[in-house]
Amino acid sequence: MDLVGGRVVDPDGPLNRREGLRIVDGRLVEPGDQADLESDLMIDLQGGLLTPGLSDMHVHLREPGYEDAETVATGLRAAARGGFTRVACMPNTNPPVDQRSVVELLLARAREACGVHLHPVGAVTRGLKSDDLTEMAELKEAGVTAVSNDGFPVFSSRTMRRAMEYAKTFDMLIISHAEDEGLKGDGVMNEGYWSTVLGLRGIPAAAEEIAVMRDIALSRLTGCRLHIAHVSTAGSVDAIRRAKAEGVPVTAETAPHYFTLTHAALQSYDANFKMNPPLRTERDVEAILQGIVDGTLDVIATDHAPHSQEKKEVELDQASFGIIGLETSLGLVMTHLLRPGRVGAEDLVRLMSQRAAKIMGWNSGHLRAGELAELTLIDPQATWTVDPELFASKSRNCPFGGWELQGRAALTVVEGRLVHWEKSRAEADSGLLVRAL
Numbered sequence: 001m002d003l004v005g006g007r008v009v010d011p012d013g014p015l016n017r018r019e020g021l022r023i024v025d026g027r028l029v030e031p032g033d034q035a036d037l038e039s040d041l042m043i044d045l046q047g048g049l050l051t052p053g054l055s056d057m058h059v060h061l062r063e064p065g066y067e068d069a070e071t072v073a074t075g076l077r078a079a080a081r082g083g084f085t086r087v088a089c090m091p092n093t094n095p096p097v098d099q100r101s102v103v104e105l106l107l108a109r110a111r112e113a114c115g116v117h118l119h120p121v122g123a124v125t126r127g128l129k130s131d132d133l134t135e136m137a138e139l140k141e142a143g144v145t146a147v148s149n150d151g152f153p154v155f156s157s158r159t160m161r162r163a164m165e166y167a168k169t170f171d172m173l174i175i176s177h178a179e180d181e182g183l184k185g186d187g188v189m190n191e192g193y194w195s196t197v198l199g200l201r202g203i204p205a206a207a208e209e210i211a212v213m214r215d216i217a218l219s220r221l222t223g224c225r226l227h228i229a230h231v232s233t234a235g236s237v238d239a240i241r242r243a244k245a246e247g248v249p250v251t252a253e254t255a256p257h258y259f260t261l262t263h264a265a266l267q268s269y270d271a272n273f274k275m276n277p278p279l280r281t282e283r284d285v286e287a288i289l290q291g292i293v294d295g296t297l298d299v300i301a302t303d304h305a306p307h308s309q310e311k312k313e314v315e316l317d318q319a320s321f322g323i324i325g326l327e328t329s330l331g332l333v334m335t336h337l338l339r340p341g342r343v344g345a346e347d348l349v350r351l352m353s354q355r356a357a358k359i360m361g362w363n364s365g366h367l368r369a370g371e372l373a374e375l376t377l378i379d380p381q382a383t384w385t386v387d388p389e390l391f392a393s394k395s396r397n398c399p400f401g402g403w404e405l406q407g408r409a410a411l412t413v414v415e416g417r418l419v420h421w422e423k424s425r426a427e428a429d430s431g432l433l434v435r436a437l
Protein backbone atom coordinates (compact mmCIF):
# COMPACT_ATOMS: atom_id res chain seq x y z
CA MET A 1 0.00 0.00 0.00
CA ASP A 2 1.37 3.42 -0.97
CA LEU A 3 0.15 6.53 0.76
CA VAL A 4 1.33 9.50 -1.25
CA GLY A 5 0.80 13.22 -1.51
CA GLY A 6 0.19 13.72 2.19
CA ARG A 7 2.36 15.03 4.97
CA VAL A 8 3.75 12.80 7.70
CA VAL A 9 3.23 14.40 11.12
CA ASP A 10 5.29 12.61 13.75
CA PRO A 11 7.04 15.14 15.99
CA ASP A 12 10.69 14.14 16.47
CA GLY A 13 10.11 11.00 14.39
CA PRO A 14 12.49 10.02 11.59
CA LEU A 15 9.80 10.28 8.93
CA ASN A 16 8.41 13.65 10.06
CA ARG A 17 7.41 15.89 7.17
CA ARG A 18 7.95 13.23 4.54
CA GLU A 19 5.41 13.28 1.78
CA GLY A 20 4.26 9.72 1.91
CA LEU A 21 4.61 6.26 3.33
CA ARG A 22 4.80 2.79 1.88
CA ILE A 23 3.49 -0.29 3.67
CA VAL A 24 4.77 -3.73 2.64
CA ASP A 25 3.65 -6.89 4.45
CA GLY A 26 2.11 -4.76 7.16
CA ARG A 27 5.32 -2.88 7.90
CA LEU A 28 6.40 0.65 7.12
CA VAL A 29 9.30 0.91 4.69
CA GLU A 30 11.27 3.98 3.71
CA PRO A 31 9.38 5.78 0.95
CA GLY A 32 11.05 4.82 -2.32
CA ASP A 33 12.40 1.55 -0.89
CA GLN A 34 11.44 -1.60 -2.72
CA ALA A 35 10.35 0.57 -5.63
CA ASP A 36 10.35 -2.51 -7.81
CA LEU A 37 7.39 -3.90 -5.89
CA GLU A 38 4.02 -3.37 -7.52
CA SER A 39 1.83 -1.71 -4.89
CA ASP A 40 -1.57 -3.32 -4.35
CA LEU A 41 -3.14 -0.04 -3.30
CA MET A 42 -2.23 3.56 -4.02
CA ILE A 43 -3.89 6.31 -2.07
CA ASP A 44 -3.27 9.97 -2.78
CA LEU A 45 -4.39 12.31 -0.04
CA GLN A 46 -3.85 15.80 -1.31
CA GLY A 47 -2.66 17.78 1.65
CA GLY A 48 -3.77 15.11 4.11
CA LEU A 49 -1.96 14.30 7.33
CA LEU A 50 -0.41 10.90 8.04
CA THR A 51 -0.06 10.56 11.78
CA PRO A 52 0.82 7.79 14.20
CA GLY A 53 -2.40 5.95 15.13
CA LEU A 54 -4.54 7.97 17.52
CA SER A 55 -4.99 6.61 21.05
CA ASP A 56 -7.82 7.12 23.49
CA MET A 57 -6.83 6.20 27.02
CA HIS A 58 -10.32 6.59 28.51
CA VAL A 59 -13.35 4.83 27.06
CA HIS A 60 -16.19 2.72 28.41
CA LEU A 61 -17.14 -0.26 26.24
CA ARG A 62 -19.81 -1.66 28.61
CA GLU A 63 -18.91 -5.31 28.03
CA PRO A 64 -19.33 -7.46 30.07
CA GLY A 65 -22.68 -6.63 31.60
CA TYR A 66 -24.19 -3.73 29.68
CA GLU A 67 -24.03 -4.94 26.10
CA ASP A 68 -27.28 -3.14 25.24
CA ALA A 69 -25.27 0.12 25.35
CA GLU A 70 -22.02 -1.01 23.71
CA THR A 71 -19.90 -4.10 23.12
CA VAL A 72 -16.20 -4.48 22.54
CA ALA A 73 -16.97 -5.08 18.85
CA THR A 74 -19.16 -1.98 18.36
CA GLY A 75 -16.92 0.21 20.53
CA LEU A 76 -13.81 -0.74 18.58
CA ARG A 77 -15.65 -0.11 15.27
CA ALA A 78 -16.51 3.35 16.56
CA ALA A 79 -12.86 3.82 17.55
CA ALA A 80 -11.63 2.84 14.07
CA ARG A 81 -14.11 5.26 12.47
CA GLY A 82 -12.84 8.01 14.75
CA GLY A 83 -9.21 7.39 13.73
CA PHE A 84 -8.19 5.51 16.87
CA THR A 85 -5.90 2.49 16.65
CA ARG A 86 -5.74 1.91 20.42
CA VAL A 87 -8.15 2.46 23.26
CA ALA A 88 -8.07 1.76 26.99
CA CYS A 89 -11.37 0.62 28.49
CA MET A 90 -12.40 1.43 32.04
CA PRO A 91 -13.17 -1.32 34.54
CA ASN A 92 -16.70 -0.37 35.68
CA THR A 93 -18.34 -3.29 33.91
CA ASN A 94 -20.36 -6.14 35.43
CA PRO A 95 -18.41 -8.00 36.65
CA PRO A 96 -15.79 -5.26 36.96
CA VAL A 97 -12.25 -5.72 35.65
CA ASP A 98 -10.85 -6.72 39.03
CA GLN A 99 -9.38 -10.10 38.12
CA ARG A 100 -7.46 -11.79 35.38
CA SER A 101 -10.41 -13.69 33.89
CA VAL A 102 -12.24 -10.46 32.95
CA VAL A 103 -9.09 -9.02 31.34
CA GLU A 104 -8.74 -12.23 29.33
CA LEU A 105 -12.38 -12.10 28.27
CA LEU A 106 -11.97 -8.51 27.01
CA LEU A 107 -8.77 -9.32 25.13
CA ALA A 108 -10.46 -12.34 23.52
CA ARG A 109 -13.40 -10.18 22.42
CA ALA A 110 -10.99 -7.61 21.00
CA ARG A 111 -9.22 -10.29 18.95
CA GLU A 112 -12.54 -11.14 17.30
CA ALA A 113 -13.27 -7.47 16.57
CA CYS A 114 -12.03 -5.13 13.84
CA GLY A 115 -8.33 -5.03 14.76
CA VAL A 116 -8.12 -1.90 16.92
CA HIS A 117 -5.95 -2.65 19.96
CA LEU A 118 -7.76 -2.82 23.30
CA HIS A 119 -6.02 -2.22 26.63
CA PRO A 120 -8.19 -3.03 29.63
CA VAL A 121 -7.67 -0.83 32.69
CA GLY A 122 -7.93 -2.83 35.92
CA ALA A 123 -9.82 -1.84 39.05
CA VAL A 124 -7.93 -0.39 42.03
CA THR A 125 -10.12 -2.21 44.52
CA ARG A 126 -12.18 -5.38 44.36
CA GLY A 127 -15.72 -4.80 43.14
CA LEU A 128 -14.85 -1.08 42.78
CA LYS A 129 -15.61 -0.76 46.49
CA SER A 130 -13.33 1.19 48.77
CA ASP A 131 -12.05 -1.89 50.67
CA ASP A 132 -9.60 -4.53 49.41
CA LEU A 133 -7.02 -3.84 46.74
CA THR A 134 -7.02 -5.95 43.59
CA GLU A 135 -4.20 -8.37 42.80
CA MET A 136 -2.28 -5.90 40.68
CA ALA A 137 0.52 -8.38 39.99
CA GLU A 138 -1.99 -10.78 38.47
CA LEU A 139 -3.62 -7.98 36.45
CA LYS A 140 -0.23 -6.89 35.19
CA GLU A 141 0.58 -10.42 34.05
CA ALA A 142 -2.66 -10.37 32.06
CA GLY A 143 -1.50 -7.20 30.29
CA VAL A 144 -2.89 -4.37 32.41
CA THR A 145 -0.64 -1.31 32.79
CA ALA A 146 -3.00 1.02 34.66
CA VAL A 147 -5.66 0.75 37.36
CA SER A 148 -8.60 3.04 38.10
CA ASN A 149 -11.89 3.05 39.96
CA ASP A 150 -13.36 5.28 37.27
CA GLY A 151 -16.98 6.05 38.02
CA PHE A 152 -16.59 4.86 41.62
CA PRO A 153 -13.79 6.98 43.09
CA VAL A 154 -11.76 5.55 45.96
CA PHE A 155 -13.28 7.62 48.77
CA SER A 156 -10.92 6.48 51.53
CA SER A 157 -7.65 8.40 51.45
CA ARG A 158 -6.04 5.58 53.40
CA THR A 159 -7.08 3.02 50.77
CA MET A 160 -5.81 5.28 48.00
CA ARG A 161 -2.49 5.64 49.78
CA ARG A 162 -2.13 1.87 50.08
CA ALA A 163 -3.14 1.46 46.44
CA MET A 164 -0.46 3.90 45.35
CA GLU A 165 2.22 2.24 47.46
CA TYR A 166 1.26 -1.13 46.04
CA ALA A 167 0.94 0.13 42.44
CA LYS A 168 4.34 1.76 42.60
CA THR A 169 6.05 -1.56 43.27
CA PHE A 170 4.71 -2.80 39.90
CA ASP A 171 5.21 0.51 38.10
CA MET A 172 1.46 0.50 37.61
CA LEU A 173 -0.20 3.80 36.73
CA ILE A 174 -3.10 4.98 38.90
CA ILE A 175 -5.81 6.82 36.96
CA SER A 176 -7.86 8.98 39.29
CA HIS A 177 -11.51 9.77 38.77
CA ALA A 178 -11.17 12.81 41.00
CA GLU A 179 -14.41 13.36 42.84
CA ASP A 180 -15.44 13.91 46.43
CA GLU A 181 -18.64 11.88 46.50
CA GLY A 182 -20.04 13.63 49.54
CA LEU A 183 -19.75 17.05 47.91
CA LYS A 184 -21.11 15.78 44.64
CA GLY A 185 -24.13 14.38 46.43
CA ASP A 186 -27.04 13.96 44.06
CA GLY A 187 -26.06 16.92 41.91
CA VAL A 188 -26.85 16.75 38.22
CA MET A 189 -24.93 19.75 36.80
CA ASN A 190 -22.28 22.33 37.66
CA GLU A 191 -23.13 24.36 40.75
CA GLY A 192 -23.31 28.00 39.67
CA TYR A 193 -25.40 30.54 37.84
CA TRP A 194 -27.27 28.10 35.63
CA SER A 195 -28.02 25.52 38.32
CA THR A 196 -29.63 28.33 40.33
CA VAL A 197 -31.60 29.68 37.37
CA LEU A 198 -32.74 26.24 36.26
CA GLY A 199 -33.43 24.97 39.77
CA LEU A 200 -31.22 21.90 39.35
CA ARG A 201 -29.00 20.44 42.06
CA GLY A 202 -25.37 21.48 41.63
CA ILE A 203 -21.97 19.77 41.77
CA PRO A 204 -19.39 22.35 42.89
CA ALA A 205 -16.00 22.62 41.19
CA ALA A 206 -14.55 21.89 44.63
CA ALA A 207 -15.88 18.30 44.46
CA GLU A 208 -13.29 17.69 41.74
CA GLU A 209 -10.55 19.96 43.03
CA ILE A 210 -10.43 18.50 46.54
CA ALA A 211 -9.90 15.03 45.08
CA VAL A 212 -7.30 16.27 42.58
CA MET A 213 -5.35 17.90 45.42
CA ARG A 214 -5.69 14.82 47.64
CA ASP A 215 -4.40 12.48 44.98
CA ILE A 216 -1.53 14.82 44.13
CA ALA A 217 -0.60 14.87 47.83
CA LEU A 218 -0.68 11.06 47.89
CA SER A 219 1.40 10.83 44.72
CA ARG A 220 3.94 13.16 46.31
CA LEU A 221 3.91 10.99 49.44
CA THR A 222 4.25 7.62 47.70
CA GLY A 223 6.05 8.48 44.46
CA CYS A 224 3.39 6.59 42.51
CA ARG A 225 2.65 7.73 38.97
CA LEU A 226 -0.76 9.41 38.92
CA HIS A 227 -2.96 10.36 35.99
CA ILE A 228 -5.97 12.63 36.58
CA ALA A 229 -8.89 11.72 34.33
CA HIS A 230 -11.34 14.12 32.65
CA VAL A 231 -10.17 17.42 34.16
CA SER A 232 -12.96 20.01 33.97
CA THR A 233 -12.16 22.97 36.24
CA ALA A 234 -9.75 25.90 36.37
CA GLY A 235 -8.76 24.99 39.93
CA SER A 236 -7.79 21.46 38.88
CA VAL A 237 -5.64 22.80 36.04
CA ASP A 238 -3.89 25.14 38.51
CA ALA A 239 -3.27 22.36 41.02
CA ILE A 240 -1.83 20.05 38.35
CA ARG A 241 0.36 22.82 36.93
CA ARG A 242 1.84 23.52 40.37
CA ALA A 243 2.36 19.81 41.13
CA LYS A 244 4.19 19.30 37.84
CA ALA A 245 6.44 22.29 38.52
CA GLU A 246 7.26 20.69 41.85
CA GLY A 247 8.18 17.38 40.23
CA VAL A 248 5.24 15.26 41.36
CA PRO A 249 4.80 12.41 38.81
CA VAL A 250 1.35 13.51 37.67
CA THR A 251 -0.19 13.67 34.21
CA ALA A 252 -3.72 14.64 33.19
CA GLU A 253 -6.33 14.47 30.48
CA THR A 254 -9.38 16.44 29.46
CA ALA A 255 -12.14 15.65 26.95
CA PRO A 256 -13.47 17.62 23.96
CA HIS A 257 -16.75 18.51 25.69
CA TYR A 258 -14.86 20.45 28.35
CA PHE A 259 -13.50 22.93 25.81
CA THR A 260 -16.50 23.09 23.46
CA LEU A 261 -19.50 23.34 25.82
CA THR A 262 -20.47 25.13 29.03
CA HIS A 263 -23.10 24.62 31.72
CA ALA A 264 -25.38 26.99 29.80
CA ALA A 265 -26.18 24.01 27.52
CA LEU A 266 -28.35 22.54 30.31
CA GLN A 267 -30.99 25.19 29.54
CA SER A 268 -32.33 22.64 27.07
CA TYR A 269 -32.83 20.10 29.90
CA ASP A 270 -31.39 17.62 27.37
CA ALA A 271 -29.74 14.70 29.18
CA ASN A 272 -27.10 14.54 26.46
CA PHE A 273 -25.50 17.50 28.25
CA LYS A 274 -25.44 15.64 31.57
CA MET A 275 -21.97 14.31 32.26
CA ASN A 276 -19.67 13.70 35.16
CA PRO A 277 -17.73 15.83 35.85
CA PRO A 278 -20.34 18.30 34.62
CA LEU A 279 -19.96 20.99 31.96
CA ARG A 280 -18.53 24.05 33.69
CA THR A 281 -18.29 27.83 33.27
CA GLU A 282 -16.75 29.97 30.52
CA ARG A 283 -13.84 30.66 32.84
CA ASP A 284 -13.20 26.93 33.30
CA VAL A 285 -13.32 26.41 29.53
CA GLU A 286 -10.67 29.11 29.10
CA ALA A 287 -8.49 27.46 31.76
CA ILE A 288 -8.85 24.05 30.07
CA LEU A 289 -7.77 25.59 26.75
CA GLN A 290 -4.82 27.25 28.45
CA GLY A 291 -3.88 23.95 30.12
CA ILE A 292 -3.93 22.19 26.75
CA VAL A 293 -1.80 24.87 25.11
CA ASP A 294 0.83 25.03 27.87
CA GLY A 295 1.05 21.25 28.30
CA THR A 296 -0.43 21.04 31.81
CA LEU A 297 -3.09 18.79 30.30
CA ASP A 298 -1.11 16.07 28.53
CA VAL A 299 -3.84 14.17 26.74
CA ILE A 300 -7.22 14.55 25.08
CA ALA A 301 -9.31 11.46 25.84
CA THR A 302 -13.00 11.04 25.10
CA ASP A 303 -14.47 9.42 28.21
CA HIS A 304 -16.70 7.68 25.62
CA ALA A 305 -19.63 6.67 27.84
CA PRO A 306 -22.40 4.93 25.89
CA HIS A 307 -25.88 4.65 27.39
CA SER A 308 -29.02 3.10 25.93
CA GLN A 309 -31.84 5.49 25.08
CA GLU A 310 -33.92 4.34 28.08
CA LYS A 311 -31.19 5.66 30.38
CA LYS A 312 -31.01 9.06 28.70
CA GLU A 313 -34.57 9.77 27.54
CA VAL A 314 -35.85 10.31 31.06
CA GLU A 315 -36.00 13.25 33.45
CA LEU A 316 -32.65 14.93 33.98
CA ASP A 317 -32.56 13.78 37.62
CA GLN A 318 -32.86 10.14 36.62
CA ALA A 319 -30.72 10.19 33.47
CA SER A 320 -27.28 8.55 33.44
CA PHE A 321 -24.14 10.68 33.25
CA GLY A 322 -21.97 10.63 30.13
CA ILE A 323 -21.78 10.94 26.37
CA ILE A 324 -20.23 9.00 23.50
CA GLY A 325 -17.16 10.58 21.95
CA LEU A 326 -15.09 8.26 19.78
CA GLU A 327 -16.55 9.42 16.47
CA THR A 328 -16.56 13.17 17.18
CA SER A 329 -13.31 13.71 19.08
CA LEU A 330 -10.94 14.26 16.15
CA GLY A 331 -13.39 16.56 14.33
CA LEU A 332 -13.95 18.64 17.49
CA VAL A 333 -10.22 18.92 18.15
CA MET A 334 -9.53 19.92 14.56
CA THR A 335 -12.40 22.40 14.39
CA HIS A 336 -12.01 23.98 17.82
CA LEU A 337 -8.26 23.71 18.51
CA LEU A 338 -6.40 23.28 15.23
CA ARG A 339 -8.36 25.61 12.94
CA PRO A 340 -8.35 28.59 15.32
CA GLY A 341 -4.59 28.05 15.68
CA ARG A 342 -4.61 27.14 19.37
CA VAL A 343 -2.56 24.03 18.59
CA GLY A 344 -0.61 22.90 15.54
CA ALA A 345 -0.70 19.53 13.80
CA GLU A 346 2.29 18.27 15.82
CA ASP A 347 0.56 19.25 19.07
CA LEU A 348 -2.51 17.35 17.93
CA VAL A 349 -0.41 14.23 17.46
CA ARG A 350 1.05 14.62 20.93
CA LEU A 351 -2.37 15.26 22.52
CA MET A 352 -4.23 12.47 20.73
CA SER A 353 -1.56 9.81 20.28
CA GLN A 354 1.95 10.09 21.64
CA ARG A 355 1.48 11.19 25.23
CA ALA A 356 -1.23 8.64 25.95
CA ALA A 357 1.02 5.90 24.54
CA LYS A 358 3.90 7.08 26.71
CA ILE A 359 1.79 7.36 29.87
CA MET A 360 0.21 3.93 29.33
CA GLY A 361 3.46 2.25 28.29
CA TRP A 362 2.24 1.32 24.80
CA ASN A 363 4.65 0.67 21.98
CA SER A 364 2.87 3.07 19.62
CA GLY A 365 2.63 6.74 18.81
CA HIS A 366 5.43 6.91 16.24
CA LEU A 367 6.10 5.99 12.64
CA ARG A 368 9.37 4.17 11.93
CA ALA A 369 10.54 2.13 8.99
CA GLY A 370 10.58 -1.57 9.87
CA GLU A 371 7.70 -1.41 12.35
CA LEU A 372 4.14 -2.63 11.91
CA ALA A 373 2.15 0.19 10.37
CA GLU A 374 -0.21 1.79 12.88
CA LEU A 375 -1.39 5.09 11.56
CA THR A 376 -4.24 7.45 10.90
CA LEU A 377 -4.74 9.40 7.72
CA ILE A 378 -6.51 12.64 8.49
CA ASP A 379 -8.35 14.66 5.88
CA PRO A 380 -8.23 18.19 7.29
CA GLN A 381 -10.50 19.61 4.60
CA ALA A 382 -13.43 17.20 4.99
CA THR A 383 -16.46 19.08 6.25
CA TRP A 384 -19.21 17.00 7.75
CA THR A 385 -22.29 17.31 9.90
CA VAL A 386 -22.52 15.19 13.02
CA ASP A 387 -25.36 12.67 12.74
CA PRO A 388 -25.34 10.22 15.65
CA GLU A 389 -27.72 7.94 13.74
CA LEU A 390 -24.84 7.10 11.40
CA PHE A 391 -22.39 6.18 14.17
CA ALA A 392 -20.91 2.70 14.59
CA SER A 393 -21.39 2.98 18.35
CA LYS A 394 -24.45 1.16 19.65
CA SER A 395 -25.51 4.24 21.60
CA ARG A 396 -26.67 7.65 20.44
CA ASN A 397 -26.07 9.85 23.49
CA CYS A 398 -24.15 12.59 21.69
CA PRO A 399 -24.65 16.32 22.35
CA PHE A 400 -23.05 17.40 19.07
CA GLY A 401 -25.77 16.28 16.64
CA GLY A 402 -26.12 18.84 13.85
CA TRP A 403 -22.72 20.44 14.51
CA GLU A 404 -20.65 21.10 11.43
CA LEU A 405 -17.06 19.95 11.82
CA GLN A 406 -14.02 20.19 9.62
CA GLY A 407 -11.48 17.36 9.74
CA ARG A 408 -11.97 13.64 9.89
CA ALA A 409 -10.16 10.30 9.84
CA ALA A 410 -10.13 9.12 6.24
CA LEU A 411 -8.19 5.95 6.91
CA THR A 412 -7.20 3.98 10.00
CA VAL A 413 -4.48 1.34 9.71
CA VAL A 414 -3.53 -1.24 12.34
CA GLU A 415 -0.70 -3.68 11.69
CA GLY A 416 -0.82 -2.73 8.04
CA ARG A 417 -4.54 -3.54 7.74
CA LEU A 418 -7.22 -1.03 6.90
CA VAL A 419 -9.65 -1.01 9.81
CA HIS A 420 -11.48 2.05 8.55
CA TRP A 421 -11.66 3.60 5.13
CA GLU A 422 -14.00 6.48 4.42
CA LYS A 423 -14.17 5.27 0.86
CA SER A 424 -17.40 6.56 -0.57
CA ARG A 425 -16.92 10.03 0.81
CA ALA A 426 -13.26 9.87 -0.02
CA GLU A 427 -13.88 9.23 -3.66
CA ALA A 428 -16.64 11.77 -3.86
CA ASP A 429 -15.31 14.92 -2.35
CA SER A 430 -12.05 14.84 -0.48
CA GLY A 431 -9.47 14.52 -3.20
CA LEU A 432 -8.56 10.97 -2.21
CA LEU A 433 -7.64 9.14 -5.37
CA VAL A 434 -7.46 5.40 -5.40
CA ARG A 435 -5.52 4.01 -8.31
CA ALA A 436 -5.64 0.29 -7.85
CA LEU A 437 -7.08 -2.15 -5.40
Ligand SMILES: [Zn+2]
Binds near residue numbers: 150151177229230276
Ligand atom coordinates in the same frame (compact mmCIF):
# COMPACT_ATOMS: atom_id res chain seq x y z
ZN1 LIG B 1 -14.56 9.06 35.35
